[in-house]
Amino acid sequence: MSTDPKYKQKLLDMPFPPAEINFAEFKVPAERFLAISTYKSYHNGVELRGCSVDAVYKFATNKNYELLDNAGGMQCSLAINEIMPTGERVELKPLRSLNYVNEWSGCDAQLEGL
Structure with a gap:
């Protein structure tokens, strides 16, 4: 039996x-x-959060964003949305997708030109 995770707000x-x-x-x-790395899987009917989505983002000052898992079931589909002043959500695309979480070592020179 799968249950939704409970977070202390x-x-x-x-x-x-x-x-x-x-x-x-x-x-x-x-x-x-x-860099954001997440995963999602199931084990014995229990959902374990995450999925192999590794990407680099840059967030702007004084803006609001949300990270959502948009797909149900065993599929993972993460989206980062900017929350506009009207409440509308606009998807924020990654500056770069990574093949694996350690591909970017945190050295900004690797991301020059983004």
């Missing part, structure tokens, strides 16, 4: 929070490269 006054789902709010560094 951490609220930072996010505008237009998602409806009817548990979520946590975090502050992330702006104007710096950030």
Whole structure:
């Protein structure tokens, strides 16, 4: 039997929070490269979060974003959306996709020109 993960909500006054789902709010560094790696799998009917989606993003100052798993079932489909002042969500595309999480060592020179 699969159950949805339960999070202790951490609220930072996010505008237009998602409806009817548990979520946590975090502050992330702006104007710096950030690699995001996640996974999702199932074991004995229990969902384990994550999926092999490795990418580099750069978030703007004083903007709001959300990271959502848009696919149900065993498929993983993560999306990062910018939350506009009207509440509209606009997908933020990665600056670079990675073949594996350690491909980018955190050296900004590897991302020159992005």
